[in-house]
Amino acid sequence: METLVFFCLAVPVLILAAVVVTTPHILRAVVSLFLALIGIGGLFFLMRAPILGVMQLMIYAGGVVVLFAFAVMLVRRVTGEFVRQKTSLVGPALVVALLFFAVLMGIGSGYLAGLEEEGTLGGFMHPTDLDLAERVVITDVPEEIDPVDEFSPAMLRDYLLPFEIASVLLLVAMVGAVLIAHPLKQKHPTGALSPKEALEQETADTGADASDDEDAGGAGP
Amino acid sequence: MSIEDILPETVPTGYYLVFAALLFAIGLFGLISRRNAIGMLLSIEIMLNAVNVNIAAFSRSGVGEGQVLGQLLVVFMITVAVAEAAVGLAIIVAMFKLRRTVEADELKLLRG
Numbered sequence: 416m417e418t419l420v421f422f423c424l425a426v427p428v429l430i431l432a433a434v435v436v437t438t439p440h441i442l443r444a445v446v447s448l449f450l451a452l453i454g455i456g457g458l459f460f461l462m463r464a465p466i467l468g469v470m471q472l473m474i475y476a477g478g479v480v481v482l483f484a485f486a487v488m489l490v491r492r493v494t495g496e497f498v499r500q501k502t503s504l505v506g507p508a509l510v511v512a513l514l515f516f517a518v519l520m521g522i523g524s525g526y527l528a529g530l531e532e533e534g535t536l537g538g539f540m541h542p543t544d545l546d547l548a549e550r551v552v553i554t555d556v557p558e559e560i561d562p563v564d565e566f567s568p569a570m571l572r573d574y575l576l577p578f579e580i581a582s583v584l585l586l587v588a589m590v591g592a593v594l595i596a597h598p599l600k601q602k603h604p605t606g607a608l609s610p611k612e613a614l615e616q617e618t619a620d621t622g623a624d625a626s627d628d629e630d631a632g633g634a635g636p
Numbered sequence: 637m638s639i640e641d642i643l644p645e646t647v648p649t650g651y652y653l654v655f656a657a658l659l660f661a662i663g664l665f666g667l668i669s670r671r672n673a674i675g676m677l678l679s680i681e682i683m684l685n686a687v688n689v690n691i692a693a694f695s696r697s698g699v700g701e702g703q704v705l706g707q708l709l710v711v712f713m714i715t716v717a718v719a720e721a722a723v724g725l726a727i728i729v730a731m732f733k734l735r736r737t738v739e740a741d742e743l744k745l746l747r748g
Contacts, residue, residue, distance in 0.1 A: 421647045425655045432659055432682050436666025441674055448678055455685050458655075461647065462692050464707050471688075474714055479681065479721050486725040487674060490732045503741075508668035516661040523653060565704045574708060581715045588719035592726035598733070 421461060428454035437502075441487055449480040466566050652693035659686035673728045673738045677721065684717045 431451035435444045456471035570578055659682060666679030688710050695706020732738055 418647050418651070421651060425651075429655070429658055429662065432662045435678055435682060436662055436670065436675070441672065444675060444678055448681065451682070452685065455689060458652070458689060459692060462652070462696055463646075464692050464695070464710075467688075467692055467707055467710050470711060470714055474718060475681075475685070479718060482721060482725055483674065483678065486728060489729050490674070490738055502669045503671055505669050508665045511668055512661040512665035515664055516657055519657045519660075520654070523650075523657075560700055560704070562703045562707060565701065566707065569701070569704045569708055570711070577712060581712055584719055585715060588722050592722045595723070596726040596729045596733075 417461065421458070424454050424457045424461065427451075428458070439502075442484070445480060445483045445487060448483070449476055452476045452480065464562065466563060646696075649693050649697060652689060656686040656690040656693070659683075659689065671739050671741055673731070673740050674725075676740060677724050677728070680724075681717065681721065684713070684720075688713055 428451045431447045431454065434447040435451065438444050438447065452471060452475045456468045456476065459465070459468035459471055663679045663681075663683035663686060666682065667676055670676045670679060691706055691710050691713070695703050695710075698706055728738055731743065735742065737743075
């Protein structure tokens with residue numbers, strides 16, 4: 416029954432992810448990513464990790480996707496044209512992705528086969544398997560705990576330093592994002608070229624061969 | 637009423653691992669084949685999510701506090717991924733302001 420629920424979530428997520436990487440409409444890609452992230456949030460709930468599910472829905476589906484949608488609209492608004500995505504190198508990309516998947520599956524199945532030969536842990540690991548507990552000699556077996564109950568003590572007491580570092584990272588990222596995306600109006604005080612002026616000079620220098628490069632870039636399969 | 641009452645048995649971890657591997661491969665394909673910087677960032681988000689699913693699936697096998705620590709790791713990964721997305725999108729917006737393009741191939745300012 417739960418396996419059925421798993422497949423009902425996993426198959427649409429994979430299809431939506433495929434849509435994200437193949438559709439030419441960038442807003443459609445963002446919406447597909449939104450739905451795929453919701454599906455992954457459902458998988459977190461299925462894994463008995465409701466905190467992760469809620470965080471996935473709040474932060475990813477609620478925050479990151481909105482950020483993406485805003486970025487798409489900021490980029491679109493100025494040109495007034497619908498942003499279409501070009502793809503190139505589809506063949507090599509497909510080969511690399513399939514190769515990666517095959518290698519991963521090979522490593523995984525080889526690892527599991529080795530375990531089966533030892534006779535210690537047959538098949539995939541399973542939370543209810545007691546094989547794992549038998550293999551490792553545990554002197555004092557920890558009692559069953561509820562991950563939800565233990566989560567905030569772990570985050571806010573035992574691992575407070577990583578938590579604070581993460582908050583500083585977010586602050587730095589926020590300030591940096593504002594600085595990077597800020598309108599480039601100010602003149603450079605040292606008399607050096609502002610990025611925009613430098614760009615204008617650069618395009619004036621290399622304006623001749625720009626068209627050639629564009630032709631080469633669009634010739635992908 | 638907890639989820640154990642509705643769904644008594646659990647999905648084998650291997651299913652999650654295969655799913656995550658497929659998801660990561662899809663993201664890798666998108667990252668290589670996309671020429672649009674926003675599309676590349678979307679692919680990176682897919683790959684990060686695949687890794688998160690992997691860690692969460694493995695954390696179920698943990699004993700005692702191990703389950704909590706796996707989930708904690710995923711939360712920190714989400715934090716870093718969000719920071720990465722914010723900075724990446726800011727770079728794309730700035731790049732669009734400067735160069736009027738979001739195509740990664742047209743950025744050749746650093747080309748020698």
